[in-house]
Amino acid sequence: MVALLKIWVLVSILLLSLHSQILVISQNVTCNSNDLKGLKGFMDKLQSPIGGWWPTNSSSFNCCNWVGITCDSSSGRIVSLKLPNQRLTGHFADLISSLVQLKTLNLSHNFLKGPIPTSFFHLANLEIVDLSGNEFDDVLPVTINLPALQVLDLSDNNLRGPLPVDLCTKTNRLRVVSFAVNYFTGIIPVNFGNCSFLERLSSAGNYHSGVIPDFLLRLPRLRELELQDNEFTAITGISDFFSQLVHLDLSINLISGDIPDFFNNFPNLTYFLAHSNNLSGTIPANLASCNKLKALNLAKNNLNGQVPESFKNLESLSYLLLSNCGVTNLSAALTILQHCRNLTILVLSRNFYNEQLPSNVHLQFKSLKALMIANCSLTGSIPLWISGSTQLQLLELSDNRLTGSIPTYMEDFKSLFYLDLSNNSLSGKIPKNLTQLRSLIWRNVSMEEPSPDFPFFKHINTRTLQYNQIIKFPPKLDLSSNLLTGPIWPEFGNLMKLHVLNLQHNNLSGTIPSSLSGLISIETLDFSYNRLTGTIPPSLAKLSFLSTFSVAHNNLTGIIPSGGQFSTFLNTSFEGNPGLCGNLFLSCQNSRDLLRPHAHEEDEYTILHILVITGFGTGFLGTVISLLVVPRFMKSHI
Numbered sequence: 356m357v358a359l360l361k362i363w364v365l366v367s368i369l370l371l372s373l374h375s376q377i378l379v380i381s382q383n384v385t386c387n388s389n390d391l392k393g394l395k396g397f398m399d400k401l402q403s404p405i406g407g408w409w410p411t412n413s414s415s416f417n418c419c420n421w422v423g424i425t426c427d428s429s430s431g432r433i434v435s436l437k438l439p440n441q442r443l444t445g446h447f448a449d450l451i452s453s454l455v456q457l458k459t460l461n462l463s464h465n466f467l468k469g470p471i472p473t474s475f476f477h478l479a480n481l482e483i484v485d486l487s488g489n490e491f492d493d494v495l496p497v498t499i500n501l502p503a504l505q506v507l508d509l510s511d512n513n514l515r516g517p518l519p520v521d522l523c524t525k526t527n528r529l530r531v532v533s534f535a536v537n538y539f540t541g542i543i544p545v546n547f548g549n550c551s552f553l554e555r556l557s558s559a560g561n562y563h564s565g566v567i568p569d570f571l572l573r574l575p576r577l578r579e580l581e582l583q584d585n586e587f588t589a590i591t592g593i594s595d596f597f598s599q600l601v602h603l604d605l606s607i608n609l610i611s612g613d614i615p616d617f618f619n620n621f622p623n624l625t626y627f628l629a630h631s632n633n634l635s636g637t638i639p640a641n642l643a644s645c646n647k648l649k650a651l652n653l654a655k656n657n658l659n660g661q662v663p664e665s666f667k668n669l670e671s672l673s674y675l676l677l678s679n680c681g682v683t684n685l686s687a688a689l690t691i692l693q694h695c696r697n698l699t700i701l702v703l704s705r706n707f708y709n710e711q712l713p714s715n716v717h718l719q720f721k722s723l724k725a726l727m728i729a730n731c732s733l734t735g736s737i738p739l740w741i742s743g744s745t746q747l748q749l750l751e752l753s754d755n756r757l758t759g760s761i762p763t764y765m766e767d768f769k770s771l772f773y774l775d776l777s778n779n780s781l782s783g784k785i786p787k788n789l790t791q792l793r794s795l796i797w798r799n800v801s802m803e804e805p806s807p808d809f810p811f812f813k814h815i816n817t818r819t820l821q822y823n824q825i826i827k828f829p830p831k832l833d834l835s836s837n838l839l840t841g842p843i844w845p846e847f848g849n850l851m852k853l854h855v856l857n858l859q860h861n862n863l864s865g866t867i868p869s870s871l872s873g874l875i876s877i878e879t880l881d882f883s884y885n886r887l888t889g890t891i892p893p894s895l896a897k898l899s900f901l902s903t904f905s906v907a908h909n910n911l912t913g914i915i916p917s918g919g920q921f922s923t924f925l926n927t928s929f930e931g932n933p934g935l936c937g938n939l940f941l942s943c944q945n946s947r948d949l950l951r952p953h954a955h956e957e958d959e960y961t962i963l964h965i966l967v968i969t970g971f972g973t974g975f976l977g978t979v980i981s982l983l984v985v986p987r988f989m990k991s992h993i
């Protein structure tokens with residue numbers, strides 16, 4: 356009888372639930388019926404059920420027990436709904452506003468789309484809202500009436516239109532707001548000046564225009580302001596005020612005019628990023644009054660004048676990026692900046708045109724990890740003072756007019772893994788010491804260090820690459836486009852961690868050492884436009900990461916190795932070597948004579964091996980046999 360009754364109850368629940376789930380559930384729940392109605396509405400607009408919710412796979416009708424939901428123990432009302440990273444798809448239901456006691460809503464990183472319902476912006480108890488990383492579109496309501504709001508994250512959606520004009524008129528508790536990475540347009544509404552509790556504000560990565568308003572900079576508690584990557588055109592004039600700002604990012608906008616002389620107002624400023632704008636005038640000397648300044652990026656602007664003398668006092672300065680910004684007098688800049696004992700990244704490229712790279716022996720940069728002074732048409736030679744920067748990981752002096760030889764002291768740079776001296780007029784032999792660079796032999800991943808929390812820029816020709824850690828640069832030796840002579844040392848084969856070796860456009864002679872097969876991480880190997888002779892060592896076919904290879908325009912002979920990555924290289928990798936043949940493009944018809952005198956001792960067996968296994972015609976057998984009897988003295992002297 357009891358069993359029958361139970362079955363009847365179950366059946367009627369099922370039947371009724373088809374008709375109206377809400378009514379049935381509410382007979383057996385402790386959670387509030389309005390909340391349930393809200394959740395039902397929420398579920399109805401989703402395209403798939405929520406795992407852990409009734410009726411999918413929760414045994415409980417009590418919505419307070421469902422995944423992601425927390426109810427207040429006394430009122431039984433839902434106070435928190437957290438379903439981040441749940442692959443939710445569909446729309447966001449209006450009925451969510453039935454959850455009147457809701458304090459925390461986190462639906463971040465789902466696939467919700469459509470507008471955020473207007474009623475949602477009137478939940479009286481809502482404190483923390485995270486809808487970031489969805490596909491919400493449409494405009495926001497003009498009025499936001501969330502009197503308890505503390506944290507609002509709408510970043511990384513497809514929202515558009517203006518920002519709400521009265522964000523802070525109804526709440527006085529708002530601490531953190533992000534509108535970043537949407538399609539918001541227009542100015543920052545003047546009422547944001549009422550957000551007196553705001554600590555962090557980001558509207559980066561939108562299409563805002565107009566001025567960077569001073570009422571934001573004046574907000575008494577603001578520590579972090581991110582307005583980068585918009586279309587702001589100016590910064591307003593600002594008089595004396597007091598700011599707690601630590602992090603100010605105005606980069607990648609269209610800001611013209613002088614950098615305001617307002618830095619006395621920012622005693623705690625640690626990061627000031629204003630690169631990629633149209634700022635003019637000089638670098639304000641009173642930037643140095645921000646004595647906690649750790650990162651300064653003014654790259655890509657139209658400034659002029661020297662680095663201010665006051666920068667001597669920036670004791671905490673670690674990252675200074677002034678590339679392509681119009682500063683002059685490299686000698687003065689270095690003399691001043693050497694006093695910044697904590698300077699680890701110094702990027703001065705694309706300035707100081709036609710000046711001399713100072714050879715002043717007194718300069719000392721003991722903490723430097725990255726030094727980039729490329730594309731400045733600098734004259735002079737690579738100075739001795741650089742040898743004091745023994746922590747260097749990255750040195751780039753490319754695209755200048757430097758003369759003299761490559762210094763041998765670099766062997767002492769235990770961490771150097773990126774050296775670009777390309778496109779200068781350096782002469783002499785490549786120092787053998789470069790084949791001993793420790794971090795190109797044993798480089799440890801554990802060398803990784805915390806990244807500065809901003810990206811710094813590097814230009815490769817016209818492309819702009821963005822890195823926020825030195826460690827992200829590829830291990831590289833680029834000595835191309837110089838006047839270097841002498842051989843390619845066989846010891847280069849030691850550099851197991853090297854990814855790029857570019858020696859093109861020099862006057863290098865001798866053979867390509869077969870030991871280069873030790874470059875087991877190499878991706879790019881370019882020896883084109885030199886005077887190399889001999890064969891291409893077949894051992895190079897073992898280099899399984901090699902994707903860019905060129906020996907074009909040398910005087911190489913013999914048969915192009917086959918197999919491995921060599922089957923992917925085009926004719927252009929080999930052209931301009933009259934004695935080279937053997938891949939799909941260059942037939943070996945007339946190369947018999949050329950093969951004979953230039954074979955590299957170590958490679959003879961391999962050539963024979965290849966010829967045999969690839970079943971070359973017997974016409975080549977004579978050549979192969981003569982290869983085997985090439986006198987030992989033919990081995991290149993290197």
Ligand SMILES: *[C@@H]1O[C@H](CO)[C@@H](O)[C@H](O)[C@H]1NC(C)=O
Nearest residue numbers: 405406407408411412413422
């Ligand atoms: C509910 O089902 C979903 C899949 O639909 C599963 O991922 C989840 O773990 C289940 N939850 C519970 C509490 O059984």
Ligand SMILES: *[C@@H]1O[C@H](CO)[C@@H](O)[C@H](O)[C@H]1NC(C)=O
Nearest residue numbers: 382383384413414415416417
């Ligand atoms: C409904 O409530 C009763 C009594 O409170 C309980 O025994 C039963 O398990 C509940 N049913 C469900 C499906 O939660």
Ligand SMILES: *[C@@H]1O[C@H](CO)[C@@H](O)[C@H](O)[C@H]1NC(C)=O
Nearest residue numbers: 439461463483484485506508
């Ligand atoms: C929302 O949840 C995600 C994932 O757990 C978390 O990273 C994020 O901090 C939460 N948002 C807020 C505002 O707490």
Ligand SMILES: *[C@@H]1O[C@H](CO)[C@@H](O)[C@H](O)[C@H]1NC(C)=O
Nearest residue numbers: 523524545546547548549570
């Ligand atoms: C909000 O800001 C405006 C202009 O900045 C000001 O006139 C108004 O009094 C402020 N309102 C409140 C409530 O602070």
Ligand SMILES: *[C@@H]1O[C@H](CO)[C@@H](O)[C@H](O)[C@H]1NC(C)=O
Nearest residue numbers: 597598599600621622623624
């Ligand atoms: C600067 O920051 C410190 C803590 O980092 C804080 O105690 C101090 O009040 C701040 N000063 C100003 C002027 O904001």
Ligand SMILES: *[C@@H]1O[C@H](CO)[C@@H](O)[C@H](O)[C@H]1NC(C)=O
Nearest residue numbers: 609610611612633634635657
């Ligand atoms: C950059 O600033 C200069 C004045 O310093 C101005 O003449 C020029 O129009 C500005 N360019 C852009 C694109 O705003």
Ligand SMILES: *[C@@H]1O[C@H](CO)[C@@H](O)[C@H](O)[C@H]1NC(C)=O
Nearest residue numbers: 647669670671672696697698
């Ligand atoms: C310099 O850097 C060291 C190590 O990162 C740090 O401990 C020290 O506080 C810094 N000095 C200044 C003045 O910032």
Ligand SMILES: *[C@@H]1O[C@H](CO)[C@@H](O)[C@H](O)[C@H]1NC(C)=O
Nearest residue numbers: 661683684685686687688690
């Ligand atoms: C560079 O600055 C130094 C002083 O630091 C000065 O003696 C020198 O004349 C300046 N050079 C140029 C070209 O302005």
Ligand SMILES: *[C@@H]1O[C@H](CO)[C@@H](O)[C@H](O)[C@H]1NC(C)=O
Nearest residue numbers: 730731732754755756778836
């Ligand atoms: C070499 O550097 C000069 C500037 O010094 C630049 O104009 C030229 O394009 C560079 N050449 C190559 C091949 O990068």
Ligand SMILES: *[C@@H]1O[C@H](CO)[C@@H](O)[C@H](O)[C@H]1NC(C)=O
Nearest residue numbers: 763764765766767786787788
């Ligand atoms: C580098 O090579 C030069 C000459 O080839 C040699 O005198 C020197 O001792 C080597 N090592 C260093 C650290 O310079």
Ligand SMILES: *[C@@H]1O[C@H](CO)[C@@H](O)[C@H](O)[C@H]1NC(C)=O
Nearest residue numbers: 793794797798799800801802
């Ligand atoms: C690399 O790490 C190993 C241990 O993880 C350590 O023994 C070795 O000295 C490190 N090498 C370098 C060059 O730092």
Ligand SMILES: *[C@@H]1O[C@H](CO)[C@@H](O)[C@H](O)[C@H]1NC(C)=O
Nearest residue numbers: 886888909910911934952953
């Ligand atoms: C290439 O090498 C051959 C044989 O050694 C020599 O006769 C010829 O002059 C060289 N060609 C060039 C362009 O150096």
